[in-house]
Amino acid sequence: MERALEVERRLAHRYSEASLALQFSSPLQLLVAVILSAQCTDARVNAVTPSLFARFPRVTDLARAPLDELEELVHSTGFYRNKAKTIRACCADLVARFAGDVPRSLHDLVSLPGVGRKTANMVLGNAYGIPGLAVDTHVKRVAGRLGLTEGDEAGDIERQLCDLLPENRWTAFSNGMILFGREVCTSRSPGCSTCPLVDVCVSA
DNA sequence: CTCCCGATAT
DNA sequence: ATATCAGGAG
Structure with a gap:
């Protein structure tokens, strides 16, 4: 499958x-x-994180943050009760099990509350430079339309894409697919008229 | 599979 | 009005 490359x-x-x-x-x-x-x-996340990290700068601060205050700070991102609870529990777990450090392995990252494969791969690739291919809604949709993957399950799609690309391209690929899915091949419209990938796309 | 849930584009 | 947005837990 040269098309993936x-x-x-x-x-x-x-x-x-x-x-x-x-x-x-x-x-x-x-x-x-x-x-x-x-x-x-x-954009919504970037609007709330500055005040969040200003109020609770350290992992220990987040681990002990009052829930109602945390909820207020993240409210506009939606799912705010779950997210506030998850962030606090995750940070408490980081302090308890990892000396307050964010782990550098998929296995350890996924063991944290609120952290699935998508989040873990995002952190590995973008914070540590360790190969990780994050499959989110954009990667799933765009890869499917391009005809690079089959099926709808994220874990399945991750494996298929990892098989098609060298490890050192995994992170850049998923970052690029996500931006491309936001700008061109959106959920509402594939944007084929201005798409630079039409000639390698099975859906165009 | 359902629930969590506000903000934005269409 | 409604579909969708860098998902994960129960």
Whole structure:
């Protein structure tokens, strides 16, 4: 399947190597930002994280943060009760089991409350430079339309895509697919008229 | 499979 | 009005 490599090459040309719309300045901040990004735009997350991290700068602060205060700070991202609870529980777990550090393995990351494969791979790739291919709603949709993957299950799609690409391209690929899915191949409209991938797409 | 849930584009 | 948004837990 040469098409996957061609798609990756064009996405890499279109976007810078580690292009990510979420703002963060540490692995912990990225972890929290990705938890907040569930069913929410990155712009909305970026609007709340500065005040969140100003109020609770350290992992120990987040681990002991009053729930109602946390809920208020993340309210506009939706699912705010779950997210507040999850962030606090996750940070408490980081303190209890990992000396307050964000782990560098998929196994450990996924063991944290509120952290699934998508969040774990995002942190591995973008905070640590460890190969990780995050499959979110955009990657799932765009890869399916391009004809790179079959099926609808995220874990399945992750495996298929990882098989098609070298490890050192996994993170850039998923970052690029996500931005591309936001800008061009959106859920509402594939945008084929201005798509730079029409010639390698089975759905165009 | 359902629930969590506000903000935005269409 | 409604579909969708960098998901994960029970």
